[in-house]
Each structure stands twice: as structure tokens, then as C-alpha cells.
Amino acid sequence: MSAENKEVILSVENLSVEYSSKDIGTAKAVNGMSFSIKKGTTLGLVGETGAGKTTTAYSIMGIVPKPQGKVVSGKIEFEGRDLRKLPERELRKIRGSKISMIFQDPMTALNPIDTVGRQIEEVLKLHDNLSHEEAIRKAGELLEMVGIPSERYNEYPHQFSGGMKQRVVIAIALACQPEFLIADEPTTALDVTIQSQILSMINELKQTLGTSMLLITHDLGVVAEMCDEVCVVYAGQIVERGNFRHIYKNMAHPYTIGLFNSLPDLRNSSQKLQPIPGMMPDPTDLPKGCKFQPRCQYCTEKCRQEEPKLLELEDGHFVRCFCPQKR
Amino acid sequence: MDSFLRVEHLKKYFKSHGGILHAVDDVSFSIEEGKTIGVVGESGCGKSTLGRVMIHLLDSTDGKIIYKGEDVTKPDRKRLSELRSEMQMIFQDPYSSLNPKYTVFQALEEPLLIQQNLKVREREEKVYEIMEMVGLAERLVNTFPHELDGGRRQRIGIGRALSINPRFIVCDEPVSALDVSIQAQILNLLQEIQEKMNLTYMFITHDLAVVKYISDKILVMYLGQVVEFADSEELFANPLNPYTKALLSAVPVPDIEQRKERVILKGEVTSPIDPKPGCRFASRCAYATEACFSQTPELREVSEGHWVRCVNV
Numbered sequence: 004m005s006a007e008n009k010e011v012i013l014s015v016e017n018l019s020v021e022y023s024s025k026d027i028g029t030a031k032a033v034n035g036m037s038f039s040i041k042k043g044t045t046l047g048l049v050g051e052t053g054a055g056k057t058t059t060a061y062s063i064m065g066i067v068p069k070p071q072g073k074v075v076s077g078k079i080e081f082e083g084r085d086l087r088k089l090p091e092r093e094l095r096k097i098r099g100s101k102i103s104m105i106f107q108d109p110m111t112a113l114n115p116i117d118t119v120g121r122q123i124e125e126v127l128k129l130h131d132n133l134s135h136e137e138a139i140r141k142a143g144e145l146l147e148m149v150g151i152p153s154e155r156y157n158e159y160p161h162q163f164s165g166g167m168k169q170r171v172v173i174a175i176a177l178a179c180q181p182e183f184l185i186a187d188e189p190t191t192a193l194d195v196t197i198q199s200q201i202l203s204m205i206n207e208l209k210q211t212l213g214t215s216m217l218l219i220t221h222d223l224g225v226v227a228e229m230c231d232e233v234c235v236v237y238a239g240q241i242v243e244r245g246n247f248r249h250i251y252k253n254m255a256h257p258y259t260i261g262l263f264n265s266l267p268d269l270r271n272s273s274q275k276l277q278p279i280p281g282m283m284p285d286p287t288d289l290p291k292g293c294k295f296q297p298r299c300q301y302c303t304e305k306c307r308q309e310e311p312k313l314l315e316l317e318d319g320h321f322v323r324c325f326c327p328q329k330r
Numbered sequence: 331m332d333s334f335l336r337v338e339h340l341k342k343y344f345k346s347h348g349g350i351l352h353a354v355d356d357v358s359f360s361i362e363e364g365k366t367i368g369v370v371g372e373s374g375c376g377k378s379t380l381g382r383v384m385i386h387l388l389d390s391t392d393g394k395i396i397y398k399g400e401d402v403t404k405p406d407r408k409r410l411s412e413l414r415s416e417m418q419m420i421f422q423d424p425y426s427s428l429n430p431k432y433t434v435f436q437a438l439e440e441p442l443l444i445q446q447n448l449k450v451r452e453r454e455e456k457v458y459e460i461m462e463m464v465g466l467a468e469r470l471v472n473t474f475p476h477e478l479d480g481g482r483r484q485r486i487g488i489g490r491a492l493s494i495n496p497r498f499i500v501c502d503e504p505v506s507a508l509d510v511s512i513q514a515q516i517l518n519l520l521q522e523i524q525e526k527m528n529l530t531y532m533f534i535t536h537d538l539a540v541v542k543y544i545s546d547k548i549l550v551m552y553l554g555q556v557v558e559f560a561d562s563e564e565l566f567a568n569p570l571n572p573y574t575k576a577l578l579s580a581v582p583v584p585d586i587e588q589r590k591e592r593v594i595l596k597g598e599v600t601s602p603i604d605p606k607p608g609c610r611f612a613s614r615c616a617y618a619t620e621a622c623f624s625q626t627p628e629l630r631e632v633s634e635g636h637w638v639r640c641v642n643v
């Protein structure tokens with residue numbers, strides 16, 4: 004896939020987000036995140052719980068929960084427009100027509116007391132000004148497209164299994180034919196066989212509709228399957244970024260290497276797991292210097308004092324580390 | 331010689347609204363001492379129920395459980411209480427299985443109170459011994475579960491299971507709720523403890539990479555039944571049941587090599603309530619023939635130690 008010459012659809016520059024409350028103080032959830040996504044490609048945000056992935060997605064959507072959450076800095080440009088400068092009304096229009104989001108838990112997007120068909124219809128009517136009949140026909144088509152027989156149009160969410168609900172959510176997300184799709188752990192709650200159905204469906208839809216995508220996951224296997232580019236996120240920062248194939252062969256950040264070494268490998272059975280010692284830092288009390296430093300076996304005095312910048316190690320391959328390694 | 335633990339035609343049915351739910355339906359296998367048997371399959375296929383029946387948290391509906399040569403299917407009260415201490419369980423979500431009002435110390439002390447006549451001092455020593463064994467720092471002794479991360483809570487869960495010298499532990503998705511870096515810590519811990527105490531594990535998971543890593547033998551379940559049972563290496567090298575093949579091919583692998591042919595299954599798991607005769611996987615199987623819908627396949631040994639339930643193998 005040559006992503007080099009494509010136009011950028013979304014760019015995030017120096018995004019920082021905090022959550023404040025009396026009890027916990029200020030949690031620095033996202034700390035200077037920068038990345039961009041080219042038209043028609045998929046970028047993966049991969050990292051462990053609490054890394055700041057969902058908060059990043061919320062920031063793009065303009066739905067960071069208030070009043071605790073606050074975007075402290077950053078520019079989010081979508082098709083050349085700074086989303087943070089748009090009035091709420093404009094933003095809502097973009098959310099309804101150009102950017103859609105799929106959440107991990109399908110029930111956050113579904114209304115339990117309305118039929119699945121009608122919920123898709125709603126989106127269509129809002130967005131396309133379709134007549135009632137047209138909306139019904141199109142909603143039925145969308146259901147079929149995600150592999151649900153249109154006979155189930157008048158059923159309610161609780162009559163569907165988890166996998167089927169997530170398909171409905173995807174149908175709703177695609178109803179407005181968004182140019183850009185954010186999927187936050189869309190298959191994490193599903194069984195692998197259902198996950199593989201859903202992922203291959205998303206891949207097909209991406210191809211036919213040319214949708215660009217931000218895919219959030221903690222599963223490196225899903226990244227390999229779906230993403231052109233990847234950002235590895237730790238404590239609200241990107242620690243490594245680049246083309247997935249390149250990163251797979253040349254990963255350099257000790258955290259990225261640690262993640263891969265923590266995974267049991269289906270093909271190699273004599274392997275011994277090498278866990279990363281310790282755990283994620285508390286976002287209300289981040290360590291000085293490199294945020295990964297307390298868990299890093301290559302840590303030096305400099306790492307404890309100074310925060311490394313995300314620097315280009317090779318063409319398009321960025322690493323935030325004073326002592327990049329080889330796996 | 332008899333196996334450490336052997337199960338014959340084990341069944342567990344539940345009464346439900348629509349009829350009889352066949353949660354575990356004719357499961358047979360055996361485990362050697364000190365080894366790990368992995369159990370995989372999609373949610374609802376009966377893994378947890380099987381684990382619970384094995385350690386007598388649930389009564390079986392039919393079949394036999396033979397433990398070190400003794401039929402323990404229906405133990406009397408005294409034997410049951412002994413078995414309950416020799417057989418333990420570690421749960422997926424340590425948070426919901428721990429009493430939120432208990433400190434680490436109390437959580438680890440509790441099983442000792444019930445099971446043994448130890449002096450206060452001895453109990454205390456034992457608690458610290460367990461904390462060290464499961465990698466909980468001494469300074470955490472008075473903290474509560476909500477103050478700890480998932481990995482540490484799971485260490486408490488493991489500690490509780492270990493405190494009364496078990497012989498057999500059912501680990502029910504013990505790492506499924508943990509992040510990969512923490513998951514690897516816990517998997518290594520479980521292996522260390524197993525070696526040290528010569529424990530036998532039944533390791534339930536839906537993660538195929540994890541099950542391959544940890545298991546000596548693997549049971550693949552589908553709708554209450556074993557569809558394949560073999561040595562871990564053999565199962566992954568040479569899967570024979572079409573469901574096993576589909577399951578293995580569905581796992582997204584974190585590398586950049588050319589994907590092998592992927593079997594995408596049609597539809598979803600059908601209901602375990604009053605299942606029709608015939609193969610339970612037939613409606614989703616790409617190779618199903620007419621016979622599959624009418625004949626109920628038996629679990630057969632097709633090569634030494636490799637058991638498959640499929641008429642077409």
C-alpha cells in the first residue's frame with residue numbers, strides 16, 4: 004500500500020487532555036499526541052488500558068466528558084478545518100455526516116426501546132433528507148450489507164447477540180457514508196470467529212466506500228490485520244509511530260518490544276514470555292523524564308531527568324527514546 | 331496406571347424456559363498430574379460449567395469423575411469438604427470474586443481460617459509466605475482490592491487458591507481481563523507455581539495463543555461437547571475438526587507474513603436448549619453433508635491421543 008502521496012484527511016497536533024476532580028486531582032490522560040491519517044488508509048492506535056486511546060478519540064469527536072475532561076491544547080484538523088474552532092452546531096453536522104464512531108460496547112450507541120431498523124432509518128433521515136419509504140429501503144439494505152437479514156428489521160437490540168448488535172452499530176455508523184470512521188475496540192468484547200467476520204466486513208466496506216479509519220485496539224494481531232500505519236501509545240504519548248510492516252521488522256522502542264515479547268506466539272512453542280515488569284504509571288502522578296523509564300531495563304540517568312522527543316529514526320519511523328533498541 | 335483425573339461422559343444440564351439446556355454434554359478426557367489441560371471455545375460453549383462441575387461447585391447431571399482412581403462423582407459430605415480444599419478455582423475477574431471489605435491480609439487469611447487449625451502466628455506466617463510466592467509486596471498487606479490494579483488483584487485470587495495446598499486448580503479465564511504486559515507476568519507466575527508445587531491445571535480461555543502457550547493438552551468445545559482433544563502441539567499442527575480449523579484460522583496474528591487461508595464462519599452459535607440430533611456445528615460447517623444433519627458424531631480416537639468428533643474426518 005503506498006500511502007505516501009495521499010492527501011491527509013485528519014491531523015492531530017500536540018493534543019493534550021486532562022481530567023480533573025477533587026478526589027483524584029488532575030489526570031494527564033493525553034500528553035502532546037500528534038499523528039495524521041491519509042485518505043483511504045487505516046491508522047491503529049495501540050496501547051494498554053489507560054493509555055489515553057479513547058480520550059484521543061473523544062477529542063476528535065468533540066465529546067470529551069465535561070466538566071472533568073478538558074482539552075488543554077492541540078489542533079485537530081479534519082479536511083483542512085480546525086475542529087476545535089468550529090461552533091458546536093457545525094461540529095454536530097460533521098459528526099452526523101462525515102465522521103462516525105463505533106464504540107466498544109454496542110449498547111452505548113443503540114437505543115434499547117427502538118427497533119434496529121428504525122434506528123438506522125433515523126440516521127438516514129437526518130443526514131440525507133430521504134423520504135420515509137426511501138429511508139426504510141436503504142436501512143434494510145444497510146442491514147443486509149452488514150450480514151443481517153432485513154427480516155429482522157423490526158426486532159429490538161436485546162433480541163440480538165453481541166456480534167449482531169455490533170453489526171447494527173456498524174450499519175448505523177456507515178448509514179451516513181462517513182469519510183472517516185473511528186472504531187474504538189470494536190471487536191474486543193466478541194469471540195474470535197465473530198471478530199474475524201466483523202473485521203473482514205469492515206475491510207470490505209473500507210475498500211468499497213474508500214473510508215479512512217482510526218482503529219483503536221490493544222490487540223497487535225488486529226493491528227496487523229487492519230492497519231497501514233500504527234501509533235504505539237504509552238501514558239498518553241506516542242512512543243513509536245510508522246508503517247506497521249516497517250515497525251514490525253524494526254521496532255525500536257523498549258515498550259513496543261516489550262509488548263511483542265509479552266505475547267504468546269502461536270507459531271513458536273518453545274518461547275518463554277518476557278513480561279514488562281511493573282505497571283502503567285498513574286496519570287495523576289507521571290514520572291519525571293521518560294514516562295516508561297521506571298519499567299525500562301535500558302534506562303539511563305538521562306532518561307530519568309529529561310523527556311525524550313518523538314524523533315524520526317528513519318524515513319517515516321518515529322521513536323520517543325534516548326536509547327532505541329533492536330528486538 | 332490410572333490418570334490423575336479422568337472424566338467420563340460428563341453431563342450438566344440446566345432447566346431453562348425453553349427446555350433443557352445442555353451446558354456440558356457428554357465430555358470425556360483425562361489429565362496427568364502436574365500437567366495443564368487447556369479448554370477453548372466460544373462464550374457459552376460450557377467451559378466454566380465444566381470447570382465448576384469438575385471441582386464440585388456444581389453437581390453433575392450424569393457421567394463420572396475419577397480422581398486418583400477413586401470415583402468422586404457423588405462424594406459424601408466429609409469427602410466433599412476434603413475435595414473442595416484439594417480442588418480450587420481462580421476466576422477471570424478477581425474484583426468480583428474478592429470481598430471489597432477485606433484487606434490483602436484478610437483475603438488471604440480467610441481460607442486458612444476455614445480449613446486448618448493453625449495458631450494465629452502460623453496463619454500470619456503462612457499469609458506472608460503466600461504473598462511472597464504470588465509476588466505481592468509486603469507493604470500491600472493492609473490495602474483493599476479497589477486500591478490495587480487488576481494484575482495485583484489476580485495475584486490475590488491466585489494466593490487464595492494456593493493457601494490450602496490444592497492439588498488441582500481450575501483457572502477460569504485468569505488473564506482475560508488483564509493487559510498483555512500484565513498477562514505475561516501472571517502466566518509466568520502460574521507456571522512457576524505449578525512447577526514448584528506439582529499442580530495440575532485446567533486452564534479455561536478463549537485466547538488461542540494463551541492456551542497453546544500454557545497447555546500440554548487441549549480440549550476444544552462447541553455447544554457443550556468436546557469436538558477435538560489432542561496434545562497442544564498436535565492440535566495446532568494438525569487440526570482435524572472443521573470447527574477447530576475455523577477457530578484457529580480466525581485468530582489475528584501479530585506479524586506481517588502472508589495470511590493463510592482464513593475460514594470465515596457463517597452465522598453464529600445455535601442454542602444449547604434441547605439440541606437436535608446430528609452434528610451441532612453442521613449448520614455453520616462448510617463441509618457439512620446430509621449425514622451431518624441426521625447422524626450424531628461420536629468422539630473418536632483417529633490417531634494416538636488425538637480425538638475428533640466429526641463424521642467426515
Ligand SMILES: Nc1ncnc2c1ncn2[C@@H]1O[C@H](COP(=O)(O)OP(=O)(O)O)[C@@H](O)[C@H]1O
Pocket residue numbers: 022023030031032050051052053054055056057058059068071072286
Ligand atoms: N471521565 C473520566 N474522569 C476521570 N478520568 C478519566 C475519565 N476518562 C478517562 N480517564 C482517565 O484518563 C486516562 C486515559 O483513559 P482512556 O482514554 O479511557 O484510556 P484507554 O482508552 O487507552 O484505555 C486513564 O487514566 C483514565 O483513568
Ligand SMILES: Nc1ncnc2c1ncn2[C@@H]1O[C@H](COP(=O)(O)OP(=O)(O)O)[C@@H](O)[C@H]1O
Pocket residue numbers: 344345346351352353371372373374375376377378379380602
Ligand atoms: N446456573 C445456570 N443456570 C442456567 N444456565 C446456565 C447456568 N450456568 C451456565 N448456563 C448456561 O450454560 C451454557 C454454558 O455456559 P458457560 O459454562 O458459562 O459457558 P462458557 O464459560 O464457555 O462461556 C450457557 O448457555 C449458559 O447460559
Ligand SMILES: [Mg+2]
Pocket residue numbers: 056057058187
Ligand atoms: Mg478505551
Ligand SMILES: [Mg+2]
Pocket residue numbers: 377378379
Ligand atoms: Mg466462562
